[in-house]
Amino acid sequence: MPRNRRDRDFALTEVEKKGREQKEELVAKIRDEVKDAAYVYVIQHKNLVSSKMGNVRELLQVATKEHPGGRIFNGKKRVMAIALSGEDVPAGLDGLVKDISGDSMLFVSSSGPKLVQSFFNKYSEPVAATAGNIATEDVEIPEGPLDKIEFPFPLEPRLRALGLPCKLHEGVITLLHDYTICNEGDELTAKQAKLLTHFGYEMANMTFKVTSYWSKSAKANPVKKLA
Incomplete structure (x- = not known):
């Protein structure tokens, strides 16, 4: 039996409500994580495969074992930008917002930029190609x-x-x-x-590049861009 207009509108409202709740939850999680953070990084990613991020997190945990507890957030750009703005976040953190573009994620950590850059900028893992990738062999x-x-x-x-x-x-x-x-x-x-x-x-590679970061200790100029 076909669903009537009222049923369809109710279902759509439920989907929209759930989506809004998920966004609000992500904003709350990011803000909770950054409030005591030493560093917050903006990282560009290419050919990201969600199912392989577990491996990235495991290797990252080993690489940053002297400063454990770092956390990656990969959500919609607008939602992450909202999370870094407002009165409830550390001073200067909103300076990262303009760098959240393209395919971006956030990494909140106690580890310094030298170590974080070394890990992410060198990371490369083969993944399945998608439309637009270039074939690497016949x-x-x-x-x-x-x-x-x-x-x-x-x-x-x-x-x-x-x-x-x-x-x-x-x-x-x-x-x-x-x-x-x-x-x-x-x-x-x-x-x-x-x-x-x-x-x-697998003709593509999942790669990352740290583009900027915020430092809690740098009071005068807390946001730095990276080449």
Whole structure:
């Protein structure tokens, strides 16, 4: 039975309410963390994969073991900017707001800039490519059956929709002829990137760059930009 207008409006209101509550919660968490912080960093990220951030946090914990307790916040830019503004935050912290642009996150820590820069600016981890990334190698899939464990038969329609010339043969996805997914130097389309992911190729790197920081001890000029 179709939902009436009132039901739809109520559902939308609930979604909006939940979204607003999540934003307010993030603002509160950031403000609670920065109130006694020694440093707050703005960090640009590229090709970030949320599922791999656990590894980043573990390695960061080891790197900053002399000053434990640092915390990463990766939310909407506007929400993070609000969190760093107002009367309830340390003096000068709002100077970081203009640096929260593009793909940014915050790192609140007791560790100094030399150590934090060394960790984040050198960090690089292979991840699956997305549309717009550049292919780093030629990838050709040979004619014949695909591994039925990695490519179970229900996946066949999805692979065909992505452009792979295949069919089911006795319950096994089979390539009708050799197929080149990409050549080195190609700017990948969404379909190419998804096919590469299915075949286990990682042609992008998750990287970070510390762009600026606020220091509690620097009273006169607490915000510093980094090259």
